Amino acid sequence: MSYDPRPGMSVQEIDTPALILDLDDLEYNLQTMSRFFAGKAVGLRPHSKTHKCPQIAQRQLEAGAIGITCAKLGEAEVMARAGIQNILIANQVTGAVKLDRLADLARTCNLTVAVDDAEGVRQLGETCRAAGVKVGVLVEVNIGMGRCGVEPDEPALRLARQVLDQPGLVFEGLMGYEGHLVLIPDLQERTEKVAAAIGLLQSSKDLLERHGIPVRIVSGGGTGTYDLTAGCAPITEIQAGSYVFMDATYANIRPEFRVSMTMLTSVVSRPEPKHIVVDAGLKTITKEFGLPTLLGVAGSMRYLSEEHAVIDLAEPDAVQLKAGDKVFMLPSHCCTTTNLHDVLHVVRGGKLVDLWPVAARGHSQ
Amino acid sequence: MSYDPRPGMSVQEIDTPALILDLDDLEYNLQTMSRFFAGKAVGLRPHSKTHKCPQIAQRQLEAGAIGITCAKLGEAEVMARAGIQNILIANQVTGAVKLDRLADLARTCNLTVAVDDAEGVRQLGETCRAAGVKVGVLVEVNIGMGRCGVEPDEPALRLARQVLDQPGLVFEGLMGYEGHLVLIPDLQERTEKVAAAIGLLQSSKDLLERHGIPVRIVSGGGTGTYDLTAGCAPITEIQAGSYVFMDATYANIRPEFRVSMTMLTSVVSRPEPKHIVVDAGLKTITKEFGLPTLLGVAGSMRYLSEEHAVIDLAEPDAVQLKAGDKVFMLPSHCCTTTNLHDVLHVVRGGKLVDLWPVAARGHSQ
Numbered sequence: 001m002s003y004d005p006r007p008g009m010s011v012q013e014i015d016t017p018a019l020i021l022d023l024d025d026l027e028y029n030l031q032t033m034s035r036f037f038a039g040k041a042v043g044l045r046p047h048s049k050t051h052k053c054p055q056i057a058q059r060q061l062e063a064g065a066i067g068i069t070c071a072k073l074g075e076a077e078v079m080a081r082a083g084i085q086n087i088l089i090a091n092q093v094t095g096a097v098k099l100d101r102l103a104d105l106a107r108t109c110n111l112t113v114a115v116d117d118a119e120g121v122r123q124l125g126e127t128c129r130a131a132g133v134k135v136g137v138l139v140e141v142n143i144g145m146g147r148c149g150v151e152p153d154e155p156a157l158r159l160a161r162q163v164l165d166q167p168g169l170v171f172e173g174l175m176g177y178e179g180h181l182v183l184i185p186d187l188q189e190r191t192e193k194v195a196a197a198i199g200l201l202q203s204s205k206d207l208l209e210r211h212g213i214p215v216r217i218v219s220g221g222g223t224g225t226y227d228l229t230a231g232c233a234p235i236t237e238i239q240a241g242s243y244v245f246m247d248a249t250y251a252n253i254r255p256e257f258r259v260s261m262t263m264l265t266s267v268v269s270r271p272e273p274k275h276i277v278v279d280a281g282l283k284t285i286t287k288e289f290g291l292p293t294l295l296g297v298a299g300s301m302r303y304l305s306e307e308h309a310v311i312d313l314a315e316p317d318a319v320q321l322k323a324g325d326k327v328f329m330l331p332s333h334c335c336t337t338t339n340l341h342d343v344l345h346v347v348r349g350g351k352l353v354d355l356w357p358v359a360a361r362g363h364s365q
Numbered sequence: 366m367s368y369d370p371r372p373g374m375s376v377q378e379i380d381t382p383a384l385i386l387d388l389d390d391l392e393y394n395l396q397t398m399s400r401f402f403a404g405k406a407v408g409l410r411p412h413s414k415t416h417k418c419p420q421i422a423q424r425q426l427e428a429g430a431i432g433i434t435c436a437k438l439g440e441a442e443v444m445a446r447a448g449i450q451n452i453l454i455a456n457q458v459t460g461a462v463k464l465d466r467l468a469d470l471a472r473t474c475n476l477t478v479a480v481d482d483a484e485g486v487r488q489l490g491e492t493c494r495a496a497g498v499k500v501g502v503l504v505e506v507n508i509g510m511g512r513c514g515v516e517p518d519e520p521a522l523r524l525a526r527q528v529l530d531q532p533g534l535v536f537e538g539l540m541g542y543e544g545h546l547v548l549i550p551d552l553q554e555r556t557e558k559v560a561a562a563i564g565l566l567q568s569s570k571d572l573l574e575r576h577g578i579p580v581r582i583v584s585g586g587g588t589g590t591y592d593l594t595a596g597c598a599p600i601t602e603i604q605a606g607s608y609v610f611m612d613a614t615y616a617n618i619r620p621e622f623r624v625s626m627t628m629l630t631s632v633v634s635r636p637e638p639k640h641i642v643v644d645a646g647l648k649t650i651t652k653e654f655g656l657p658t659l660l661g662v663a664g665s666m667r668y669l670s671e672e673h674a675v676i677d678l679a680e681p682d683a684v685q686l687k688a689g690d691k692v693f694m695l696p697s698h699c700c701t702t703t704n705l706h707d708v709l710h711v712v713r714g715g716k717l718v719d720l721w722p723v724a725a726r727g728h729s730q
Contacts, residue, residue: 003462015462015730049671071672091672092633094644094689097368097380116634120688147675148634148642179670268457269481269513277513279459283704284729288647305544306414306700307436307456307729310512323485324459335671339648339705342727362707364649364672365380 005345009352012326016266017280019341020328021245021356023348025260026056029244030063032256033226037064037238042230045069045088045219047241050335052360053344054082056244069239073098073105074363080109082359088112088138088219090175090239092120092148098365099123103131112136112217114175116149118162125166136172137163138219141204143176143197152200153207160213173217173236174208176201182224185253194225198232205234223250223257245334249289261344262295263329263337265309270323273316278327281307284340289332297327370710374717377691381631382645384706385693386610386721388713390625391421394609395428397621398591402429402603407595410434410453410584412606415700417725418709419447421609434604438463438470439728445474447724453477453503453584455540455604457485457513463730464488468496477501477582479540481514483527490531501537502528503584506569508541508562517565518572525573538582538601539573541566547589550618559590563597570599588615588622610699614654626709627660628694628702630674635688638681643692646672649705654697662692 003015011020037044043066048057057068057079067086070076076087087109093102105111106128115121115137128135139159142149150159156174163171178197184190198220205215221229221238230238242250245261263285265278281304285292291301291309298314309329313319321327331337338344338358346354368380376385402409408431413422422433422444432451435441441452452474458467470476471493480486480502493500504524507514515524521539528536543562549555563585570580586594586603595603607615610626628650630643646669650657656666663679674694678684686692696702703709704726711719 003466013462015460017729092688094633095380095631096689097378101368116636117688123689142636146640147670147673149636151636266460268459271481271507271514271516275511282651282653282701286647287653305512308512323457323482324461324488336647364382 005352005355007351007353011264011347011350011352014264014345014352016264016326017284018264018345019338019343020262020264021344021346022260023346023353025258026059026244029246029257029260030059033240033243034063036227040230042235043237045237045239046244047071047090047239048075048079048360050241051244051338052358053356054079054084054359055356057082057084060244066237067110069241072364073102074365075360076111077101077105078360078363080105084109086110090114090177090219092116092140093124094120099127102135103127103133106133106135110136112138112172114138114140115159115163116140118159121159121162121166121169125168128168129166134168134170137169138173138175138217139163141174141176141201143178143200143220145177145180147179149176152204156204157207157211160208164213171213173215173219174201174204175219177220177222177239178225178229179222182222183249183253190225191228194228195232198229198235202232202234224253242334245338247289247334248293248330248332259330261331261334261338263292263331265327265329267321267323267325267327268308270321274313275302276311276313276321278309278311279307280309280329281305283307285329285331286333286336286340288336292332293330295328295330297321370717370720372716372718376629376712376715376717379629379710379717381629381691382649383629383710384703384708385627385629386709386711387625388711388718390623391424391609394611394622394625395424398605398608399428401592402595405595407600408602410602410604411609412436412455412604413440413444413725415606416609416703417723418721419444419449419724420721422447422449425609431602432475434606437729438467439730440725441476442466442470443725443728445470449474451475455479455542455584457481457505458489459485464492467500468492468498471498471500475501477503477537479503479505480524480528481505483524486524486527486531486534490533493533494531499533499535502534503538503540503582504528506539506541506566508543508565508585510542510545512544514541517569521569522572522576525578529578536578538580538584539566539569540584542585542587542604543590543594544587547587548614548618555590556593559593560597563594563600567597567599589618607699610703612654612699613658613695613697624695626696626699626703628657628696630692630694632686632688632690632692633673635686639678640667641676641678641686643674643676644672645674645694646670648672650694650696651698651701651705653701657697658695660693660695662686
């Protein structure tokens, strides 16, 4: 018997470990987000880092997204080759090799990139001018996360002016990411802190405009804050990513979306009645946000090793699982888990309907 | 300028993030391990889960290894296709789809697999008999890790007899993994605990042989215990993996090997003099054994996010690094970090000499 996963196959026949994407739940999430943005001035530019999959990016655009966000130049190249026309790389792109690729990419799509450094702006501008292309630029502002970004106000104004001095660059606006706030459990606290952080983008925008620099785009937000951030005055674009798949972490704070992506695993061993071992470990599912959650079986995960998850069963006598049987798990972090896989097994009504490559996986340069 | 990494290129020209493998250091590690096993009755069967790379497996065999170990059936298929002839899958393989593939694989190489369950033995035996192949079998014994494996002594004897009842299977011996002991820092404590754990394999072997069952192979050990475990009476094979690359964790307890694999990263931002941000995050380097270590720059890593590492510099005034400059990092866990990459950039004397695909990455089924 050769294994050939094809449409019509039952989900239980899919070999493991395997990422399973329920198309009904994915579509529900796309529609839920689409309804939220319908009629609003602010647009959704979903972050493709979550899925790295052109088929999903296309569906996000069909559901009303104004473009997509990428983390890496290599990911943007994959998306552009798949026909995506409007791409924001929400990070700094540095080094001569990448800047040349970025200029090449700008010939094939409408491309915008983040900057936070005068020398970086100079090199990017020179490369684009020499290549005869125009690239959109957002000045990244540190709104409290303390990772990348210039400080708000005067430093943002200074860098925006440097962008305006470069004929190869088009100053589009500002970007800030409130990544330090997206998982605050308490809604009121999250709301207040988001408003304060986005206030730093507002004051920077005001300063630029007082100096005659129009700020067309202000980009920010994640799945944990999309509605709060979208309600803040200066924001024009939201970069939410995880809402398409969800995970155990976001499920706690975002009940309006459904879990669409799970991992199918097989029991490889039940050496004693009280514990099972399944074939998903750190090389196929991640744990930086906590251990994965077992679905449909009462038990607690003891640990993940490289290729095993060891699970203590809460009611061993009530569980018939034996080696070869299948068990679903919910990742604690969908973005890094997808990054470990080459393919999404797309199912509807318990049947396989398609295989979607995680085409931008590994394109980390 | 198109980027085309080719022999002769300086390591500093390699685009980032990139895994860099120093061939001199790799060869040093291969020779060091080879010298340890020279003239001993116990052999080295290196675990290829660390590198997933046929070019390295071949060099391990050329350096005297008696075969290789794989974690997954899919990895074993990749190694066999690359011409590796003697393979141990050191895990249980379950489910009809995989058992059929395993029988197919047994036609192309000398294959051994671990078992720990009577029903698993029955299904494996049936499949191999029906396919007309013979597969070697090691009974996995739980020697204290509490993951997979039957209990020592009577349960091991019982399962060995069930293997002997299957005409498609060849009972080869026992396997135990002291994974819970490989990172004990104190050498004396590690030595004593390893001896006690391997004693459980000895008593099981003795029991089988008293019942007339020859135990040809007893397999165990890792990089943290290879010398200790190899010195225990019953052991015939050692499964060490990480010694080829090393990492920050093993470097503390295994000074006889050199770090051969590092990660080259680029600074993407230095928003203030005191901190830099580089382009390696959780999607390219792992942290379950701790954050990676910066090489050549005094500083401490604040955190890894998906695509960024944020580093606080110890002496900002003494560090000239700016966006686009390159920095090396040492992973805390080489096995899971390699699993995030498609290629190893092989260098010697600071020049690129080859690109070796991590060919078995993603073959987790």
